[in-house]
Amino acid sequence: MITVSLRNILSNAIKYSRNGGKVTIRVLKHDSKTVVEIIDNGIGMSEKAISQLFKYNKLHRKSGTQGETSSGMGLMLAKEFLDKNNAVVEVESHIGDGTKFSITI
Numbered sequence: 001m002i003t004v005s006l007r008n009i010l011s012n013a014i015k016y017s018r019n020g021g022k023v024t025i026r027v028l029k030h031d032s033k034t035v036v037e038i039i040d041n042g043i044g045m046s047e048k049a050i051s052q053l054f055k056y057n058k059l060h061r062k063s064g065t066q067g068e069t070s071s072g073m074g075l076m077l078a079k080e081f082l083d084k085n086n087a088v089v090e091v092e093s094h095i096g097d098g099t100k101f102s103i104t105i
Contacts, residue, residue, distance in 0.1 A: 001081035002105065008078040009038050009101050016099070017042035034105045041098040050091050054079040 013023045017040045026037040045053070054076050082089055082103060093099035 002085055002087065005078035005081045005087075006036060006038070006103065008074045009103070012074065013038050013040040013042065013099065013101075016040065030104075036103045036105070037100060038103075039098065039100040044095040044097050044099055045091075045093040046095055050093055053091060054089075 010023070010025070017023060022041050024037070024039045026035075026039070028035040028037070079089055085105070088104040090102040090104075091099065092102075
């Protein structure tokens, strides 16, 4: 479940990055926890979009920068899988500057 969730978040980082964009994956150790950060310099999201990110809503589906499709369900399922494994997900984003997902396991 964790692997599927990380793959979905990484896929979204790629999907919402512009041509020539950058996606960084960092794995950090904090005490007995592992933190996986997936950071992109893509299109970013508003605070409102972040607040709706893990909820299914047909209206917040957004095509990728190359027209890739979105079902609007991937992050909702990823969050549910991570929750079931006691992982904590944090999201930071700014429109035009990209997004950072931090997953603490």
